[in-house]
Amino acid sequence: MSTGRGVWADVIDDDWNDWRWQQRHRIDGLEMLESVIDVTASEREAIRECKAWFRMAITPYYALLMDPTDPDCPIRRQAVPHLDECLTYPGMSDDPLAEEAHSPVDGVVHRYPDRVLLYVSHNCPVYCRHCTRKRKVGDPSSTPAGQRLDAAIRYIEQNDKIHDVLISGGDPLTLSNQVLGRLLERLGRIPHLDLIRIGTRNPVTLPQRIDEELCAVLRTSRSLYVHTHFNHPKECTPEAGRALDMLADAGCVLGNQMVLLKGVNTEPAVVVELNRWLLRHRCRPYYILHCDAAPGVAHFRTTLDDGRRVIKALRGHVSGLAVPQYVVDLSGGGGKVPVVPDYLIAEGPQEVVFRNYQGRVHGLTQPQ
Ligand code: SF4
Numbered sequence: 001m002s003t004g005r006g007v008w009a010d011v012i013d014d015d016w017n018d019w020r021w022q023q024r025h026r027i028d029g030l031e032m033l034e035s036v037i038d039v040t041a042s043e044r045e046a047i048r049e050c051k052a053w054f055r056m057a058i059t060p061y062y063a064l065l066m067d068p069t070d071p072d073c074p075i076r077r078q079a080v081p082h083l084d085e086c087l088t089y090p091g092m093s094d095d096p097l098a099e100e101a102h103s104p105v106d107g108v109v110h111r112y113p114d115r116v117l118l119y120v121s122h123n124c125p126v127y128c129r130h131c132t133r134k135r136k137v138g139d140p141s142s143t144p145a146g147q148r149l150d151a152a153i154r155y156i157e158q159n160d161k162i163h164d165v166l167i168s169g170g171d172p173l174t175l176s177n178q179v180l181g182r183l184l185e186r187l188g189r190i191p192h193l194d195l196i197r198i199g200t201r202n203p204v205t206l207p208q209r210i211d212e213e214l215c216a217v218l219r220t221s222r223s224l225y226v227h228t229h230f231n232h233p234k235e236c237t238p239e240a241g242r243a244l245d246m247l248a249d250a251g252c253v254l255g256n257q258m259v260l261l262k263g264v265n266t267e268p269a270v271v272v273e274l275n276r277w278l279l280r281h282r283c284r285p286y287y288i289l290h291c292d293a294a295p296g297v298a299h300f301r302t303t304l305d306d307g308r309r310v311i312k313a314l315r316g317h318v319s320g321l322a323v324p325q326y327v328v329d330l331s332g333g334g335g336k337v338p339v340v341p342d343y344l345i346a347e348g349p350q351e352v353v354f355r356n357y358q359g360r361v362h363g364l365t366q367p368q
Helices: 003-008 019-024 030-034 041-050 074-079 147-158 177-188 212-219 238-249 268-280 304-314
Strands: 108-112 115-121 164-169 195-199 224-228 253-260 283-290 325-330 335-338 344-347 351-355 361-365
Touching: 030 041, 108 147, 115 147, 147 177, 164 177, 177 195, 177 212, 212 238, 238 253, 238 268, 253 268, 253 304, 268 283, 268 304, 283 304, 304 325
Parallel strands: 115 164, 164 195, 195 224, 224 253, 253 283, 283 325
Antiparallel strands: 108 115, 325 335, 344 351, 351 361
16 A cells, blocks of 8 residues: 555555556546546546547556646646647548558558558557547457458468568557467467567556566567657656566567657657666667647647757767657658758768757768
């Protein structure tokens, strides 16, 4: 039991540290939320408005990271509905990356020649307010089950140009260990696959899920990469650090995909702190993703300059390993393109001129 757990002060440690208990006690309604934070009138209205189209769920663990009195808390912005989610804007799309148009069979998105996304779950411990897949996530009918999942895997088996599978959702770690183990085993038998990736936010929102039993399953998979989704240093808790350490010890190669979100992580110092913590836990900052043009994210959207400012603050000032690529995933399924600050000033046949991270100008002689 712990007094630091507010409304859950009486919960014994064994329950609190059990991911099943955390899942069962998720906050999914106003009344419960009000026992944890001071819900504002506008948040109350937003919860009512958003209920029909994108559900709310917050694990007790993640809820305790929220500032109970500050509606602008970066954790709260990611987890509690906001009235601005009702705003529309030019370019907004239910499926901004045209995943449905690039889906040859149910559950597979095949956008690049050599890799596919395999959609295996509609569940997540916390429903992130900035989610790109709101059209599917949280909707039980969106997940291919049984025979349809079988057909999706067969598609991968029969296409020897596919070398990389990203298991995604929803959150694949909401699958049972048994189901996940069978999936990894089947994918592991496909000779043309070089690597298998799992995209998961469990280390952030439900780190208790990363336990010995799960790691025993992951350890059996070959070339397993795990992409996490930490967005703010408030998420960098001892529990989350332990989860990353366990995944790395189980042989997973870890990378973080941060989504650039207004009011959460557009301040460079925030990202510096986050990325240094990630590296301490063997998780490489992989991408900063520009927020996709999904519904409900008008208040999260940033300019490209916000992203370039963050990269500028990282490059040269922290280890190169802490500098991710800032990318825009082009609407309509155009794929990811990197956006970089302007280091190249001029390019002639004799010399190229750069500005370095300190603002100093340096030349590079071209080969003649
Ligand atoms: S964990 Fe990922 S898929 Fe689930 S709600 Fe958050 S962003 Fe969406």
